[in-house]
Amino acid sequence: MNNLLNKIWVTLISIFTTTLRHIRNHWHKVILITLALFMLFQTGLLAWNTTHRSRPVAGLRLGHQPVSSFEGQNLLHKINDLITQTEAKPLLLTTGSTQERITPRQLGAKYNTSLIESRVLETGRKGSMLHRLIDQDAALLGLRNISFGFDTVDHSIALAYLNNLNKQISTAAIEAHFDYQNGQVGIVKEQAGQELNVSKVEALLQQLGQQDTQPTNVDIPLNSIKATITADDLKPLLPQAQSIVNQPIVLQAAGKQVSVSSAELSQIIIAVRQPDPNQPTQTKVAVGFSDAKLGAAIDKLATQVSTDPQPKIVSGRTVISQGSSGTHVDGTHAKVEVVSELLKREQSPVAAPPSTTTPKPATTPAPAASTPASTTSNPSPAPTPSATTPKPPAPAPEPPPVATPTVIPIEVGEVAAPVVSQYTETNPSGRYPANIGDKKMIYLTFDDGPGSYTEQILDILKKYNVHGIFFLVGRNMIVYPNSVKRIKAEGHSIGNHSYTHVDLSKLNSAGITDELSKTQKTIKDIAAVQADLFRPPYGSIDSKVFDAMTKQQLSLMMWSIDPRDWSKPGTPEITKRVVSGLKPGGNVLLHVLHQQTAEALPSIIESIRARGYTLN
Known part of the structure; x- marks a missing residue:
């Protein structure tokens, strides 16, 4: 075996030596042959790429993937x-x-x-011949x-x-x-x-x-x-600001009061940029007051003293409920009173504090006063304090004196009880019973639509598989006809809520009839349904309205649960008010024109069902 390998090795060396000797003797021929082969290859590559112009040149890549x-x-x-x-x-x-x-x-x-x-x-096909050859060679090598x-x-x-x-x-x-x-x-x-x-x-x-x-x-x-307001702008205003906050204020009304501390007053003070009367092209920064923060303090007082009026309800000539007047705080007037007091203080500024930053308590004690020299000729040297002797603690800063607050009386106004002539029918013709079998029923009704949030409300009702009763306003249906058609298509009931949402009791008989008949026609034209339910705007109804309603073959449907969603009390409060009025056969009054109503609707539905009631 070793002899065979040695023979092969000797043979290879002999061939290599002979080739080198041949190249040395005929190097010009080797170069010519190599050059001829290269030119032949280039000519062939050029011919191939020229005759296949509908394809990319050989080896070309697009986005690093071959496409030739x-x-x-x-x-x-x-x-x-x-x-x-x-x-x-x-x-x-x-x-x-x-x-x-x-x-x-x-x-x-x-x-x-x-x-x-x-x-x-x-x-590889554009430019000079040299450029084309270079591009084609690079493409073939995968470099293009x-x-x-x-x-x-x-x-x-x-x-x-x-x-x-x-x-x-x-x-x-x-x-x-x-x-x-x-x-x-x-x-x-x-x-x-x-x-x-x-x-x-x-x-x-x-x-x-x-x-x-x-x-x-x-x-x-x-x-x-x-x-827009910098610390440099506020520095000249420090004396006025200090004057304003020196004394707290107390807002007082109807035996109730709300205190506004000096710290809270400092948050009410704001800087406002306004035209400079001396230089019309320039602006200056002056002391102003935050309407929102001042209003929050007044609203806090208003919630304590304000009461809602209870309507006087009259059916025909019979007084069902005498009602009662309410009270309210006029927020605008209250703000005027408070701002007047603060402006008085601003006009008598105190000296500005020495620093514009909040002072910090000292971290090291003030140096002790020096002891007078002894009159004896040989005074005893003062003992050297040990390195471990603790330093006396710094004296705590004295709290600022408590200023006597300024009491600002706020006027409380009376809200007269509205007189509402109405009928109280909530279950016309027994169509909406309190119980169906063992189910305790609740009915959702929606007034004033269609409007901006009707589609959102319909989406929610569809999601929860709930059907409502929509009392529609004629002129609104003209603006949102597709919403009306969807209400009908998804199985909800449609009722008449007048054409312009006017207090019908203030119209004559002809005006009332016109309001109802035009709405009936609009409902029929758009939804292809004859409405037979009616709810008067504001719940206001008298004998004229009742007679016109009867002639239009409409049945009155009022409500038993009114969360007053139109007042925008917040979605949790709307849900809370609905839940507090639940009882079998409850008829919930909601409105489609308010975002809070749409936002509260899921929690209303879930809360009603969680308490064992069934929605229509």
Whole structure:
């Protein structure tokens, strides 16, 4: 075996030596043959790529994938496949400390397929002969790749995305404002906000998309939002602010009172920028008062002293309920009283505190007073304190003296009891019984529609499989005919609620008839149904209204549970009021024109069912 290997090895060395000797003796021929073979190869490659012009040159890559075997529609399909893949590749947007991934598809990117196809087919076939040969050789070796970006982005889609991104990362500037601690008013320095310049970012993304190679990480600059009120603006106002907060105030009405402390007063004081009367082209900063925070203090008092009037209910000539007047606090008048007091204080400013920052308690004791020198000739040296001797604690800062509050009387007005002539029928012709078998029934009714929130309410009713009774206003049906048709199509009942939502008891008989008949006709024209239920606006009904209703063959349907959702008390309160009035056969009065009603409806339905009641 070893002898065989030795013979092979000797033979290979002999062949190699002979070849080298031959090349050395005939090197010019070897070069010529090699050059001839290279030229033959180049000519063949050029001929192939020239005769197959509908295909990319041999070995060409698009998006790092070979495409030279595709032509015609197959090539277009391949390009579209690569575009689909590119659309799904995320781009990392970095904005300050926030990072957000977005794909070209989310920006509504649009690609120019025909342009990409032209670039693919022209590569290796355009330019001088030398350039073409270089491109074709590079393509064959897998070194020629065509990258592509999107041509443009959909403005509306990109704008919606960037606006949503801006909501997530933008922060509003915080104005400099007054603060109150240890009896002194100080200043909290302003803070700048930040936001995207949406139009510039969109233009930047547009430019990046048009680059052949799309980056994977893009830094998005943020614009700084400057505060309009700065600490320097507030410094001259410190004396006035200190004067205003020196004494707390007490709002007093009907034996009730609400205290507003000095700290709370400092939050009511705001700085407002207004034209400078001495320099019309300039503005200056002056002391103002926060309407919202002042109103909150007044509302707190109002909730203690205000009472709702109870209507005087009359049926025909019979007084069913005498009712009672209510009380209320006139918020505007109360604000005037409070602001007048604060303005008096502003006009007598005290000296400004020495610092605009909240004073901090001392952390080291004040130096002790020096001891007078002894009169003896040999004074004893003072003992050297040990390193471990604790320092005496710093004296606690004395609390500021408590100022006597200023009492501001607030006038309480009377709200007269409204007189309502009405009938109280809630179950016309026994159609809506209190119990069906062993089920305790509750009925939801919706007035004043159709309107802005009707569709949302219908969506909720459909989700919970609940049917309601909609008392519709004629002129509103003209504006929202599709909502009327949907009410009928989804199995809800439709009732007449007049044509213009006027107090019918204040009209003559002809006017009442006109209101009801026009509404009846509108319901029939749009929903193809003859309404037979009627609810008067405001629940106001007298003998004239009752007679007109009867002639129109309408049955009266009032209500037994009124959460007063029209007053916008908040969704939890609306639900609470409905639940508090539940009893079998309950008829809930709701309105479709208020967002809070739509927001409260799911919890109303769930709360009713949770208490063992069944909805129609």
